[in-house]
Amino acid sequence: MPHYRLSCQNPLSGFLQVQTFLENLTQPELFLQLPAWRPGRYELQNFAQKLQGFSVVAPDGSPLPVRKETKDRWRVDIQGNPRIEVRYNFYARQMDAGGSWVAPDFLYVNPVNCLLTASGLEQEPCTLALDIPDHWQIACGLPTTAAQTLQAENFDHLADSPFITSATLQHQAYEEQGHLFHVWFQGACQPDWEQILPHFRAFTRAQLALFETFPVKDYHFLNIILPYQHYHGVEHLNSTVITLGPAEQLMSPTLYKELLGVSCHELFHTWNIKQIRPQEMLPYDFTRENYFRTGYVAEGVTTYYGDYLLARSGVFTADQYFQELNTVLKRHTVDQGEQHLSVADSSFDTWLDGYKPGVPDRKVSIYHKGCLAALVLDLEIRRTTQNARSLDDVMRRMWQEFGQPGLGYTEADYQRLAEEEAGQSLEPYFREMIFGTASFEPWLQAALDYVGCTLHKEPAALAYESVYGFRLNPALPTIPVVGYVVPDSPAAAVLSVDDELVAVNGRKLENGNLQHLTKGQQKLEVTLFRQKTLQTVTLSPGPQLFLPQYSVRKNPSATAEQQENFRQWLHQEFREPVKVQAATVV
Incomplete structure (x- = not known):
């Protein structure tokens, strides 16, 4: 049973001291592996570059021979010792939702960054002891088995369970369908719990209604609110880390909207990618790239639902939802990448350059193009079934047929379920929107028309x-x-x-x-x-206008049928009720 221990001799140095204790060893040599990437970001990050002073010692403290086999894999000559200790320092100075950070007043760690595992022991239960002050709280999805000690079922469970610990954590919780949802804040912010909790309840309830069952016992929103502008979120097994800022603006309309959007997005990932997982990632292989072509499902569908469910649950108005959708359109049309690489091929290439701007016009974003593709598919299924079916039914079946039984899905599985729910072939949609480089415009325009909306295309402001x-x-x-x-x-x-x-x-x-x-x-x-x-x-001016701006709007001439389709889709009335001003008493 592997045991890990984290401590920090000098927080100002940025270095964590990491100890790994391995017991009951009988083999002559042992291979140690540090992850090369983390779930939620599908590119190699090579965490080994942040290690310092790597060594392995016997119980009496004497060093054991170690040879590095790859950039993040070591071979240790056990020399007959049944117990060894691995020691190194890890540079924890990456403040985003996928990193780790050490400071005098708090500690934030993504274990996948800094903990290694031994070959053959990956499925063993393990513990993580934290050398922290007694009065510090720990915010984490893992259970605590002893004072300042976390327990995990195996290495993957540990690697997928980030934590924050400090004396200044703010915490509230709410319950839905017997599951406890914890909301944690670290930082110099003043969360308005009376506003936050009802909104979180609303989108949580909407997601539980969609999937019908929840994959985990409890859930933790781990929010680090920073003193400067920032935005990032990463999904985990039963938690998410969200980094936002600036802290003093947490409850401002702009930043609070971001908190709601990223929180709803990350909670949806609890099903879609943490459980509903591509065949290529079941199980994760942390030693190399795990190439897959369904990022448009993992991230695109989640991006769509992250904002859409806020509107459907009444947290966002239709106008607020359209503002978010228009932002997606703006980001998607920032260049001409749609003409050169499909969203499926761009999914594969996240391992190459998916998180960098890259060369001009080479690729599309699996988040933005994937979101638009999901919106089109949802409305297309609603159209072909007269609102009897939707993308909800596809994702529910993805959960029931693949996520729950622990089976990986393929591109063909997703298309098959979509076509079964639509009651007809969707080959043109998949050929053009997913596997091809056709323009999104005709597809989105036709989809929006079904719900009485239009896609406006206007000249750039500049x-x-x-x-x-x-x-x-x-x-x-x-x-x-x-x-x-x-x-x-x-x-x-x-x-x-x-x-x-x-x-x-x-x-x-x-x-x-x-x-x-x-x-x-x-x-x-x-x-x-x-x-x-x-x-x-x-x-000199050209024959056409370039870099147009797109926006989604309601069509003032929408028919009664289109307005009803809108209501079925967004769970809001097409025309907002007219506010009657109270008469003035003289």
């Missing part, structure tokens, strides 16, 4: 984007540097990414005046620096 086809780099707000160029646009013939624009038609660019100097102009003489060399190029 003239140089719409007329000439280039966008500035938003990371350099004070310097006009080209960040993106639309292929086959006027800009594509004369501009390149990273060009630093100096002047337009003889006028110096300063104080954000590029829009003013380009609006309504027929020809631009642009002076720029390219690789530190001054040049002048000429830009």
